[in-house]
Amino acid sequence: MAEHTMVGALNQALRDALAADPRTLVFGEDVGELGGVFRVTEGLQREFGRDRVFNTPVAEAGIAGMCVGLALAGWRPVAELQFDGFSYPALDQVISHIAKYRTRTRGRAPMPVVIRIPSFGGIRGKEHHGESPETYYVHTAGLKVVVPSSPLDAYRLLSLSIDDPDPVVFLEPKSRYWTKEEGELTAEGPGIGSARALRNGEGCTLVSYGAMVGRCLEAAEVLSGEGVECEVLDLRSLVPLDVDALGEAARRTGRAVVVHEAPRTLGMGAEIAARIMEEAFDSLEAPVARVTAPDVPYPPASLEQRYLPSVDAICAAVRRTVAY
Amino acid sequence: MAEHTMVGALNQALRDALAADPRTLVFGEDVGELGGVFRVTEGLQREFGRDRVFNTPVAEAGIAGMCVGLALAGWRPVAELQFDGFSYPALDQVISHIAKYRTRTRGRAPMPVVIRIPSFGGIRGKEHHGESPETYYVHTAGLKVVVPSSPLDAYRLLSLSIDDPDPVVFLEPKSRYWTKEEGELTAEGPGIGSARALRNGEGCTLVSYGAMVGRCLEAAEVLSGEGVECEVLDLRSLVPLDVDALGEAARRTGRAVVVHEAPRTLGMGAEIAARIMEEAFDSLEAPVARVTAPDVPYPPASLEQRYLPSVDAICAAVRRTVAY
Amino acid sequence: MTTRQHMHEEPFLQLIAPDGSPVDDVDVELSTEELRELLRLMVRARRLDRECMALQRQGELTVYPPFEGQEAAQVGSAFALGPDDFVFPSFRELAAAVTRGVDVIEYLQYHRGTWHGGAYDPVSSRFAPLCVPVATQIVHAVGWGFGAKLDGHAACALAYFGDGSTSEGDFHEGANLAAVFEAPVVLFCQNNGWAISVPLEEQVAAPIVRRAEGYGFPGVRVDGNDVLAVYRATREAADRARSGGGPTLIEAITYRIGPHSTADDPTRYRTGDEVEAWRGRDPIERFRRFLVGAGIASEDFATGCEAEAETWVAEVRAHVIAMLPPPEDDLFAFAFERPPSTLLREREGRSGG
């Protein structure tokens, strides 16, 4: 069985999409000869030509805005914004147009647009290279927001995102780009909107997405040694949010801890806590806990592991929740 | 006692700030001769001259970015972005710089900047004129976010925001601009970070801010007729969030309903629900309910009252919560 | 006065003088029928604009942004486009919509407050939905134009925007992207001298047309109240775009005679003299005199246009007043093709109670 890195899996998903549908376009800063600063688009320009895969000037609002016009002309744009921190200049085009265009045109002009953004922290990056931008997109009505946590699922989710008729913001956890996973690259399996349990347990439910899923699994391992068996839920998509899975899990374990890299206030943890309370109030044995970054800007490399949720912090939160 | 509209109170707060501190500047699109599209800056240019109060070109990122340079040069910029929906082009400058500059410079370059944004819906406005942008700012670490609900408090909160050494995003509820309140304009009283109870009751706590505070008071009136006495909490500032007041209220009434105009997912209701659960889990008799707009773009005038939380919807949520 | 200064700072293309006399070779290769049609369209558009002002005052429309004074700029440019070309309007281009044959009733749903963006089909109309955030539509036009180019499809996109919109970053990103991708795009700036209350000289420090050279494509300055000059400049730019010549920036010097919108009070920021001076350059009167003087149309034809516009507008008015709000379920009907389950639940909850 072949082993895949997340970068390799994403690259294959783009290649397969370009091959499958001649209307698919891949563009962004440095996606051409260079293959992207993370090599996710490696070799695609050579294979599909400069009309299908091309560099753009350094203009994020322009990149997002061009997606609108290209979609109106019947193309399927898959755009890359180079880093989380550089996706912000495009926010106006994403919020004001990509998210609203289908509604504005009563469904006559859908926006089958995918915006890929290498995101999140943990790579000892410079300022603006470790941001967790999901809240800005999740709160924006009209968008779907997808976050893979492993190579095989990255292939599946990116393929499904490109097929999706609605606009998808696809956030790639940079810190997992080079992790490896064995198996077949296939779009079969759980769709966008279905969370998946990566570990079962009755003691507490750990809810996460992206790079923090790995830390949750580590924490679950540690806690298992203490006799606390945790279920680990990988959300996979933040919009749609799998509230059924969240409710069911909370009803089963009565305890939930949400983990993410974004700052606490109005990070995904807030929505998940609120939804779990709405879905499973009577079953809750303890308040839903949030293990997140503090409400301060992303720090320099030498402090980032103090900023991001640590395995210890996750374990401590679970212990408190179980002991509650 | 004098009667004040919110527009008049805000205008007076700006006038007093310009008079009190020669370093204060007021600028934005149409704030000069016109006095702003809502007249909040009426007469200020005539009174303080074109150096202190001036029009800018139509360039929101530029307006926000200039605030950074002006603050570095020792000025206190009070900028207006004309409407909620037109504040998005400035998001990159706000998120990447205004919110991070103090941290980046280890406190050496504070950002005593106020960005005023006429916000929220309910005025039968065109598209992009009824947005509730608070989540984008509340989640951005390094900003304070203030929302007045009445004329007298608007004067107080804007005065305190201009005095505040940290950057403040000041969201003005357009639909309340012409409401009147009797009393003295003074900065004395509850500060930024303190919620205030506008009505007391033991049956349920209604939590809101901005224009929805008025609807909560109407709902409380209706419910009182049914024998359900509601406490109505006006948050006043979303960052800092008065979690002590939230916890205390929830401990007292055991029931809370949050009301806002923004779409549900990752609207303030999510954070408030999560905080209340964290603060007062054991006292909660029912899940914290959220009465919000649905997760769709802001609709045209003829549908907006179907989109915004209605008094009926608030009452229904309270009844469900009390009956839970 | 600003716009006049700027207007005279450098030459601009003018074929017909304000008094209606030809100042240059006026042959723009239009048939007599087509020339008359230009007048007909301008007269219709103005009559409709005035009706919309009235409808708003009567509470039948929400805030309305009138275009009176800009008829030649909009009709002349829209008339120059081919059936496959695609227009990306801002929010003041009702005259262009009329010229393009967009369903006016559906368009007015926007101003009626019954549907954002207008309810017409943008794809079959070749006219994008109304776009409020200024300059953002310019980048959409570049994307569409580049898409047409990739399709090897000989069509161009035309983006309308105002003088104030040129201060936005999106104007620049769009112009530079169009230049780099050699996209078939016409960037059509209606310089009406004002951005709400901000005069041109507080908006820019040089004539807008000069920007074109910095991007590497042609810029043309034209008398925006001269419908033939606007037509010729747009026709040339569109032909060049379709034949691979890339983008053109057109700066049409015109004036907004009315308020920025029905919510605006222009007496706060501009003088009556300025407005009067511009009434003297009225685009319709100018073209009427030209047609009559050149024997292309009779006075009767002109009066006929007004009569015809009158009946047409009466119908439009009736339809507008009859427009009902959409059903509440339309709130939910269009946000997604595959909606999240949470939204479906909320939707059912509503229809349930």
Place this chain on the structure above:
Amino acid sequence: MTTRQHMHEEPFLQLIAPDGSPVDDVDVELSTEELRELLRLMVRARRLDRECMALQRQGELTVYPPFEGQEAAQVGSAFALGPDDFVFPSFRELAAAVTRGVDVIEYLQYHRGTWHGGAYDPVSSRFAPLCVPVATQIVHAVGWGFGAKLDGHAACALAYFGDGSTSEGDFHEGANLAAVFEAPVVLFCQNNGWAISVPLEEQVAAPIVRRAEGYGFPGVRVDGNDVLAVYRATREAADRARSGGGPTLIEAITYRIGPHSTADDPTRYRTGDEVEAWRGRDPIERFRRFLVGAGIASEDFATGCEAEAETWVAEVRAHVIAMLPPPEDDLFAFAFERPPSTLLREREGRSGG
């Protein structure tokens, strides 16, 4: 090759030929001491740049963006500023920081990964923190310059940015605002031919300097590898700005000899020939030959500069290696002057456990 094409497309200011011979009146009103100082600074800067590359390879710095080849552009421009002027750098302007006397150790905290933006005091250093989101600093410079103007304070702001950065909306909004407010600002573009892997011709379709006219202020194109030409152009622009003449755009034609950053592999997108051609225009060697040829400095002086740079860099290296991570509490220490209670709680929670 792009940059060369563009470079020769139109004339640019050059005082010293690549071989070191004067091509024009080289009197820029600098004393012998000052002229020598320019060489000293360029030598120091390059030596430091190379040390930083080494430190990064040795794991002592995080990703580092070298400036080798751009010494004349940075040193010549920074040297032309007065003590009250304020620099708004991007992320590659270490040579400008050295020239301005910014505390290099504190600056390198940025690359060490111990503090974002660098730990120097931007206000007393008259040097803003490093700015990563390209072009955003241009608007900050305009704000600062306009603030200085309001203070009636004769100082200007200089913003550094690259060729790729000129595609951003913020470049445009900053340039237009500077023009409209007649802000004392120098917009200094280091056109090094590449934006990471994107060559100039995929970034813009016309020489960047041509943009200036569209905004209504002067644009100057200068040989960015000729330190005297850069000095003169910047000196003139800064003097004009301080005396109320408003902004100037300077396009300095130069080249990035090294990779975009230590994370980049330039062999994927450019040829070795191109790099070699530019080594032939080396700014330091050129100026050394000029000084020696003109009898302003001796070969010994030049070798002396290198020796002196060597010792200086050894000290810097020692300090960098000794830099410790800040205490965890620094995470919380600076976000607010009056922090929310929720943040204080979290902060105490941490220090607690």
